[in-house]
Amino acid sequence: MQVASPARSGRGQAPGRCHRPRSRVAFLRTTSVTGSPPFYFLGIKSKRLGVCGWVLFSLSLLLMIITFPVSIWICLKVIKEYERAVVFRLGRIQADKAKGPGLILILPCIDVFVKVDLRTVTCNIPPQEILTRDSVTTQVDGVVYYRIYSAVSAVANVNDVHQATFLLAQTTLRNVLGTQTLSQILAGREEIAHSIQTLLDDATELWGIRVARVEIKDVRIPIQLQRSMAAEAEATREARARVLAAEGEMNASKSLKSASMVLAESPIALQLRYLQTLTTVATEKNSTIVFPLPMNILEGIGGVSYDNHKKVPNRA
Template identity: 95%
Template sequence: MLTNKNHSIKSKGLGVCGWILLLLSFLLMVITFPISIWMCLKIIKEYERAVVFRLGRIQADKAKGPGLILILPCIDVFVKVDLRTVTCNIPPQEILTRDSVTTQVDGVVYYRIYSAVSAVANVNDVHQATFLLAQTTLRNVLGTQTLSQILAGREEIAHSIQTLLDDATELWGIRVARVEIKDVRIPVQLQRSMAAEAEATREARAKVLAAEGEMNASKALKSASMVLAESPAALQLRYLQTLATVATEKNSTIVFPLPINMLEGIGGITYDNHKKVPNRA
């Protein structure tokens, strides 16, 4: 019932002249049949929709298709709209970040038309308008971020741009599916300074780790020395292990460290033996 009511309203909107032109169009189609049938029947593909204008007015609130549609001669004009996803490449944009760094950022926007009537009736060139809006939105959003935020939070920034674009293009029948930031170019001098800063940070971190390692090793050595001091047998065992390790190495000269008390004992034995040997002279 609603469809019939809307159809009757649109039929009344044609006026007397509109009805006369409509009847003449039907008459012309009948006279030129069957040639006219090839000119009046149009094929709309599955991914397309047709917005039909009759005497300058959109014939229906919803676009026609897919399949066969009838276009009356002289009074009907139709516009095909592709509903497939469109890729919009944003060229490199020169952007001044919040921390006063000049960068060049490019990106890509994926969108599609979900309302063919809005895309035709509400904007002159929907694709050009979306392209220009994507450029300005990218510059505006990135201009409020610092360079470190741009480099670290690409996904969050891309999602913010997508939300803004989707809200702004809703009147045009556009639905933004995805936004990606492809590349962030920074000046060469800034790249060198950032590389030097990163190198200094890595060196400082390495020094901290080395200092922590030495501190842990000194604590372990202190604990081991305390244990060895309490047990002389363990100290002698460690001494023998050290000698065995030195003996396995390919050295021409091996120095054996001996305890002082052992040397004193050997010296005493030598002196006693010397006294026992008689003087032959």
Template identity: 60%
Template sequence: MHTELRTISTRRDNVPSPNPEAVGCIERFATFLSFLLVIITFPFSLFECFKVVQEFERAVIFRLGRLRKGGARGPGLFFVLPCIDTYRKVDLRTVSFDVPPQEVLTRDSVTVAVDAVVYYRIKEPLNAVVRVADYSASTRLLAATTLRNVLGMRDLAQLLSDREAISHMMQASLDEATDPWGVEVERVEIKDVRLPVQLQRAMAAEAEADREARAKIIAAEGEIKASKALKEASLVMIDNPMALQLRYLQSLSSISAEKNSTIIFPFPMDFLKTFLEDLGQVHSNKSTCRQCIGGSKSK
């Protein structure tokens, strides 16, 4: 029982190969008539019997519905019998197609539209013809489904930042699924991720607020450093009073270079102390004199 099941599973996994002993009498008779027709119509039959496939093509030949022994033919010249042999060409070059934009709901419940590009080629022509009816359409449908499944397991932040990892994951999943069809997926690229307009505005506002916060922090750090520098400068100016005058003259020179009509001239209070002290002495002397004059008058 186990041997029979194993034999059946092996036949399903592998491409069925022709068995010459299973050919019936009717098929042999049809083959004989086809050879006879070629001989009778010679040399005109050569135009129908000899076919050519290009370097990048392979031909899968069927005789009365059975796959011919020897596998795919090509490149170059091959022979077919009229009326009983049919063949199908398979292109081995890399083919690319666009996956239509898919509406995907991410893991954090955000709806996005994502499209991609898939590159694939045929590595087993027999499987591509025998195993699947239309390998191209099947690969396209599978790519769209795989894109939705892979993106549904990711957050929006991962979708925007880890495109390369998502592409590799999608390629591995597609290659594993299409391997029985003889199709090899070479590359998958995420083209575009389109977000809703409201979400774009919210993300833009969040990014702008983040930039403003960083700008304020940088400005505050600059103020701290500037205040420390001014403190050190003031300590230097205390030891050398002429440094303040030189700094003042430098500021005045930079202001006058801009051709301003009004210049604010700061005057040090140290220069006014002498005049203020003299004025105070004068006022005290005057008050003393007035008191003296008033006392004499009263006497």
């Protein structure tokens, strides 16, 4: 292979730093000594196969030609729109990427393929026993929505990507909720779910997983704690109601005081209020009509009766 000169490869970089190739593709497409680039045949690079590989490849191709057209029904596979196929040819991932959708050719005896579903997967987390930071035992369950964005990473980097994501979601849920108090869990579900999503997304990036959403479904607390919380909430509501009632009475007293001061300054307004009250009582269909009398009249009547009582002699 021809090696690029240091002046050409290190152009635009600071001296003393190592030059890294821009991409793997650019590194693999170096020309040979004779100047001929590597060619591709049925997705195989000529320089990646040894002698045994080319022999097996030729035999597989010959077998497919001999059994034609029966081999077409066996070697052609249909990949759906939401699927990708990771093809292993002689144990190596072909073309370093997944194939599909559409028709793909699988050579007999040397090709093995794995289908990967790219649709969003729903992962239900069963109720987890969690000890909160304030020493309260609760049961919390949730749901995780994720999808595979790199089929090659999901197949090559982990044995069972769905099982691994499920177990990681359980442990992450317990670890995050264990650092929160019960009141924080009940009040900040969205913030906790967002932090769990961030942790899961960072941990599963190597597996080709992208976590779309995390939701906390239910938080179960002991019955005794529920009763104590209900009693505390009821006491808080009663105290708030008493405060509001006291404030209302105080405001009403102030209003009555202001009204009495206004009526005391204007006797005509007091008489108008008296007549308005009589009109209101008369409009209602009552068998008994009450006529309110002013206080000065009542005081005069009371004084006269007291004087008459003193003038009557005691005949006993």
